[in-house]
Amino acid sequence: MRVTKVSTHFLILLMAMHLAYQSLEAAEKWPDGNKIAISLSYDDALDSQLDNALPALNQRGLKASFYIVPLSDAFKERIEEWRQLAQQGHELGNHSLFHACLSGKPGREWVQPTNALDDKTVQAMVNEITVANTLLTSLDGYSEHTFTPPCFDQMVKDGNYVEAVKEQFVGVKSLEDPNFAAFIGPSDISSAQIINFIEKQPANIRMINVLFHGVGGDHLVTATAEHAKFLDYLVANKDKYWVDTYRNIMLAKKRSAQ
Numbered sequence: 001m002r003v004t005k006v007s008t009h010f011l012i013l014l015m016a017m018h019l020a021y022q023s024l025e026a027a028e029k030w031p032d033g034n035k036i037a038i039s040l041s042y043d044d045a046l047d048s049q050l051d052n053a054l055p056a057l058n059q060r061g062l063k064a065s066f067y068i069v070p071l072s073d074a075f076k077e078r079i080e081e082w083r084q085l086a087q088q089g090h091e092l093g094n095h096s097l098f099h100a101c102l103s104g105k106p107g108r109e110w111v112q113p114t115n116a117l118d119d120k121t122v123q124a125m126v127n128e129i130t131v132a133n134t135l136l137t138s139l140d141g142y143s144e145h146t147f148t149p150p151c152f153d154q155m156v157k158d159g160n161y162v163e164a165v166k167e168q169f170v171g172v173k174s175l176e177d178p179n180f181a182a183f184i185g186p187s188d189i190s191s192a193q194i195i196n197f198i199e200k201q202p203a204n205i206r207m208i209n210v211l212f213h214g215v216g217g218d219h220l221v222t223a224t225a226e227h228a229k230f231l232d233y234l235v236a237n238k239d240k241y242w243v244d245t246y247r248n249i250m251l252a253k254k255r256s257a258q
């Protein structure tokens with residue numbers, strides 16, 4: 001009886017080991033070893049990103065993705081700085097031309113009636129996204145870009161516009177398999193809370209998206225010191241994490257699938 005019990009436990013252990021091995025086999029093999037890919041993104045083209053986030057990234061040699069809204073004042077007035085940022089190896093990403101979001105959701109009072117996604121058509125959004133990509137190409141010289149749908153909204157009045165534009169991109173944030181990628185959008189939280197989120201992810205998660213907005217200013221703010229502490233953590237744990245632009249991570253994912 002005792003022997004049976006032990007062997008049952010042994011069998012369960014073997015099965016668990018087999019499953020663990022299988023998930024290891026299925027795991028993404030990134031170019032920089034079998035690490036967890038980290039995509040740092042900064043949405044909406046904000047002054048505080050050029051003033052606070054960018055110097056902090058450059059000081060540590062980390063590359064990130066900046067999702068541009070050409071309508072933003074900080075984009076219009078500082079275009080040369082955004083161009084230089086791309087030349088430094090960071091990514092300029094598509095975040096649409098006008099940042100249209102659904103107006104009916106809670107907390108969406110800021111959505112202007114002329115720019116509500118509810119009233120747009122798929123074709124209008126396809127045009128908007130296409131022009132935004134052309135604008136990015138004229139700035140950074142790249143033909144391949146990635147997209148973060150504003151507010152992660154997808155539906156317009158006659159369908160799903162994100163489905164209609166996804167083939168224009170090497171990656172679209174929010175469309176990844178949730179068994180592969182995790183998301184956190186820091187706002188008024190500490191570096192410890194971001195780190196805790198990253199460390200508690202299950203082993204099947206091979207990529208973590210950290211979506212910042214303001215850093216030390218603007219909206220959905222992460223304090224400059226907390227942002228810096230989080231970057232320090234990533235640098236101190238380079239053996240565990242591969243930090244790169246979303247474009248580079250998605251291109252590596254495509255290559256590994258071939």
Ligand SMILES: [Zn+2]
Nearest residue numbers: 043044150151
């Ligand atoms: Zn946005």
